[in-house]
Amino acid sequence: MDDSFQPDALLNAASSSGEAAEEIGNEEEDEELITPAEVLLKMKRAWQNEAAAPCILPHQYEILEILVDQIDGMDENLARVKDKTQLKVSIHRAELQRINYLTSDYMRIRLKKIEGNVRRIMTQHNERLRQGKPPLLSEQELRFAEKYAKAEAQLLGKSVLGFLPTPVQKIPHPEEDADLSSVYLQVLEDNVENVPLPDYTDPTAEIIVSLERDSIHLIPFAPIRDHLENDRVRLL
Amino acid sequence: MIITRFKEDFYNVVRKTHVLMITSNDVDSLCTTAILSHLFTCDDVMFTVVPVDGYEELNDALRARQDYTSSIVLINCAVTCPILEILNVPPNSTVFVVDSRRPLNHFNVFEANQIRILVNEAERSSLGIPNLDDVIAKDEDSESDDDDDEYSEGSNDGGGRRNIIDRVTRRAVRKENKRLWESQKNKILWQYYEYNWHSTSTAVQMLELAAELDRASAELMWYAAIGVSSQYTDRLIPIEGYTDTCVTRMKPFITKFSPKNAAKSDDLLRISFGKELPLALYTHWNLYNAMAVNEYFACKTKNWTQKGEKNMKELLAKMGITLVETSRKFESIESKQKKELIEILDKEMGIGFASFTVHLGYSGQVNAADIARAAALRIESPHNVEPMDRFQAALRIIRAAISGPKDQQVILVDAFERSYQKMLKMIWHLVGTAINQSEIVSTGAFYLMSSQRAISAEVAESRHFLLNFTHFLLKAFACSKRGRSGKPLIVTFPLPQSEKQPDGWHVVTGIMPLATAFEDNTFKSIIGRAFERAAKDQQNMQLSFDSFDNSIITMRATDRARFFDKLQSILETSGI
Amino acid sequence: MDAHEGIADAAIRLVQELKHNPNIIPPYDATLMRQCIDTLNRLYDQNARSLMDPTGDPSISPEQITTQREQRTAAIIYIWRCTTAYIHERACRIRSLRWRFGGILPISIRNNLSEAEIEFFNSYSSALADFQSSLGESGVNLMANTEPPKHLFVQVRVKEDYGEFETNDGNVVILNKNSLHSLPRQDCEMLIRRGILEIANP
Incomplete structure (x- = not known):
């Protein structure tokens, strides 16, 4: 609990001045300052991980919402600039579009994942809340998931399930084969715990993959999921 | 007004807001637009391109945008006519005119607000622009009349009579002065508008602007090379003018982008400038065909006559070229032999032509003149193909030469072999037939060739075709018999009916006599002016001066006879 | 039992309709769907009756009756999977329409959808719209910026x-x-x- 972000503090900071550093952390710790460049880096990392991961990862909406606010602000500023022929206007605009792309794509990727297996994901989300782990979905995503699940259920009900006997009125859950797919990753920290993988040549044995800092591996997703959520590795 | 500082008064002004470029559909304009588009793209300037074939489409484009308040750039359209008077220019826009046609219409020159014509400082003094006061009347007369009335009111009878006489005398004097002024004005304007000619390629001018902005590159130089080459291949300027521009204006770029010892590498674009045969498309053809359709060789051997083929063979033998060599695809000849052949032909033709060639990596090379030719045919006609389609197709041809071997293959093979070579053969065939069947008549003041044969819109609507044909025909005609180099040649063709073209219309064009001594490295021609005067005050004649070149007009077949009569009397008195 | 193979024909055809037309949404086949539902219900009833009346036809052994029931159950599950897969695949394609056309469907496509599907499209659109407007000062537009920007x-x-x-x-x-x-x-x-x-x- 001590490590968790306090979304309110972040949002308040975000709506104040433009380029100033943001504050994170909860009231009990010393206030850390995070620079705009770091925010952007975190967003890029989150986007990369999300794009490469076969299942949905815990959300990074604190960072996302900071950036979305920034984009709005900068857009307004640029529209007010009188002399649009300055090179810096072009550079800012290009940068804005890049950031816009990152945030939009991050949201799109996640929505698609939610739509792909909405009930299972909502279950996982609630499970994590019970376990005190960082939430899978943001509030907005949760609301969307609920509406979507309802729409899907209505569709199935009105088209076929509603006409079937009660025991057969089940909505199918797709299998999640995150366990089977592999991902490329790079190790970011020292002393990351080794990962045991099944040895395909010998069902009883295991291969231990040691994760040294900066090394790159192709590994099944499931065993490294924990490392990913704690930022010890990143996906490529 | 005229502006000479292209960077400060043109580029830095237009780049601040959206730019509307309206361009004539010819190769020099295409290259100009390509260069400007590139500059605008580098600077994130929003722009629009609208290609037009003539005054009517130009006016349509302007009429649709009456609320436009930014910059309009007219590229090789309309500088020779009073723009604000005949076109629906959006009232709150600024119009910049980039044009190689001369003379500049004096109303455009003296218009102080909306119209800005780009002219190089060095050229300005040679334009012979008359003084403002000599050609544009001041509004003084109405004031003077009022003075008179005032004066007469407060006078007694005796004084009144004298005053009346004074008044009448003053008025008569004023009238006489006005008449003298008008007569003088007409004389000045007569002289000013006597000739039409082309000045430096607009693409070259824009390349120079790019250099001012530190944005010149090999690619832009290629566009300019094609632009100036097209003025030569379109027969707008003589070879002297072409060479002059290349050697003076293009020189700094030649030095920069084609250093003698440049390294060869796969993706390096090199443009070289050097001696070349003025033999269209010979590197993509075989020598025999290229020579057969070429003006010089055709006229020398009169190969449209029965003895023609024999003459050609004799000539080849004399030059030391075997028939076998001429029938092989030129590309496939060994390079040592190629060099020899080129030297022999160069010596024989003696024309002193040099051209730009682009080398991309290790693959073959393409000549700017040939590209200009193929692009001209693609962009100028037929008019019932969307102007933008033709514009983009021609642009693809020009870019194919510098974008890599694969593109070169498909696009250029098609442009050269299927289209342009066909046209060259057609020109040769039409010339031969016209001579053999004596289709050229002499009217006393000019030669006239009135073709009954229908030709396709692809060529009939192309200025490139018309001028190349007319020049070829006159040369062939003159070499068939003595004493034929003193009169201009007028040529007419029936236009095929289409969506934009009603039936029964002919295109009419003309060129100066063969023996004309052209000054200043330009083709100064009076033909356009003569056409205008012949068309004036003609009731019941339907003539169209839609083309931006006043020496290419269209009219109904039935009006031709009357037109030529009038033209005769005009040319007789102009003392050619 | 030969009737077994024929039982799932309608269901197979449903799935094939979509397989044969991978890039469009073919008209909703209510007839086939009706057939599947009826077949499935019939099988279910047969099983229910078979369970409640174990005696039935004396010429068939108890093992055979059990097998029959198992086969029917397998067919029921198969039909259930095919029909839900049909709806689900169509729903996937309908969702992608929203990303192509925005909130309004072209008439030609609307005509191929069932009432329930049109309702689904609208609910989905509105869920997306709510999501988009819940972020940022004036909402975000997820249909924009769909490619990494190369040039301005x-x-x-x-x-x-x-x-x-x-x-x-x-x-x-x-x-x-x-x-x-x-x-x-x-x-x-x-x-x-x-x-x-x-x-x-x-």
């Missing part, structure tokens, strides 16, 4: 007359058919998507 500007040719068009920074451009323009990519995205502008090849 893009060259486009106008395919049909559009008339006046205002860019983000207030310039008004007239989009006439066949004219060529260089405009900010962001401003053009919607029109390119709608087919009014096409990207001009360099």
